[in-house]
Amino acid sequence: MIDQLTINKIKEVTVVEIAEKLGLNPTKKQGANWVCKCFMHPDNHPSLYLNPAKNVWKCFACKDNNGGGSIALVMKHENLDFYQACQWIAREFSIEFKTVSKYAANNQKPTTMTTTQTTTSTLCTLDSSLIAARESANSHFCQAMINNHILTPVQMQHAVRKYHLGATASGEVIFWQIDQQQNLRDGKLMTYQPDGHRSRSVNPSWVSYKMKNEWKDKQNNPLLPQEWEKTQCLFGLHLTAGNNLPVALVESEKTAIICSELFYMQGFVWVSCGGISNLSTAMLQPLAGRNIIIFPDTDPDGSTFAKWSSIA
Ligand SMILES: [Zn+2]
Structure with missing residues (x-):
């Protein structure tokens, strides 16, 4: 649920x-x-x-019932639902998007995690202007999701x-890893086949x-010095900032993207760790204290479940 103040x-x-913002270009004024x-x-x-003044709109040429706030x-x-449209406005106009989770009532204490302080090193991040510069649905990945009817073009655009999915000139998809502070950690480059499966013959690479x-x-x-070191974070972690929604964690970026579109009603934030x-x-760690479903x-023999359970 979206917080009423939001x-x-x-x-x-x-x-x-x-x-x-929508590019409708309202430049002419007629009265009010x-x-x-x-x-x-x-x-x-x-x-x-x-x-x-009344904060309403309407097309007087369209015959069907249109208009509103x-x-x-x-x-x-x-082509968004109410929740998604609110998220869109909050993002575009820098409004803090607060939600009221039904889990909030449980008043759970955050799980205590003992962190061994490793030698303090500065986090290497990439220039976040790369995200907007590369944002595109023209990757082979996005095309395959649409062509195989896994997602509609509208869902794909939304995802x-x-x-912030990106594409390279050669059609690789860029799965950016953006943390809760909106630092750009790195981008994973992957090649997908027309059937929507990743190309096993091409290893994933990294923008860094x-x-x-x-x-x-x-x-x-070179665009980066050799001493630049990547620190991975969960794919989709940026979506967990500023809310207390339950998190659904899956293996692949592809699964997170598909599920976030198909199961958005359930109100999860879908994130991926990028592989078993x-x-x-x-x-x-950034999700300590949150409700996470993994x-x-x-997993026919249950080995991944056992391994992930121990980590969890
Ligand atoms: Zn119209």
Whole structure:
């Protein structure tokens, strides 16, 4: 459930501000209204009216019942449900997105975790402008998810924005690892086949590796120094910031993405550790005290379950 104060703040954003963010370009004013071209029908003469004082919008050329407030505008334009539209507005307008978890009532004490302080080293991160620069649904991964009807194009687009999925020029998908402080830890590059399975012949690579060894700047210097060291975090960890939602942990990035779209009603944050052998207590530490449900993949002999149970 979304916290009521968060909803109130979201509703303070005007329909005109929302329309601008959505690229509807409301530049003409008629009396108290702003007008722009309608996105629901081919519109040569602007017929979508936005009234910031009443904070409502409506297209007077569309015959079907349309219009409403700011959240409804995002729901309609982006094809999102109420919860997702609120998340969208909160993200775009830097509103803290608070949720009220039904688990909050349990008032659980955080699990105590003894952390051995390793020698203090500064965390190496990547420039987060890489995320926006690379955000794209043009990877072979995204295409395969759509072409095999695993996700609809709208769901895929939504997941791209949510997880900030990227693509390289050669079609590899970039699964960024972004932590709760929104630090960009690294990006995993993976090659997927047209059937939606990952290509076993191509090993995953890392953006940091490419920046150290292959990608060069104009002076032909590597983009990262050799001493830059990656520290992995869970894929999707950034989505756990600012809320107390239960977390669902799976093996692969692909599973996390698919489940987050297909099971969004359940209100989990879906994260991935990137592989069976990759789960560690260090990776789980940022989630100390949270409700976490762990889903290993098909596990006929129960060995992964046993191993993950011990880590958990
Ligand atoms: Zn219209």
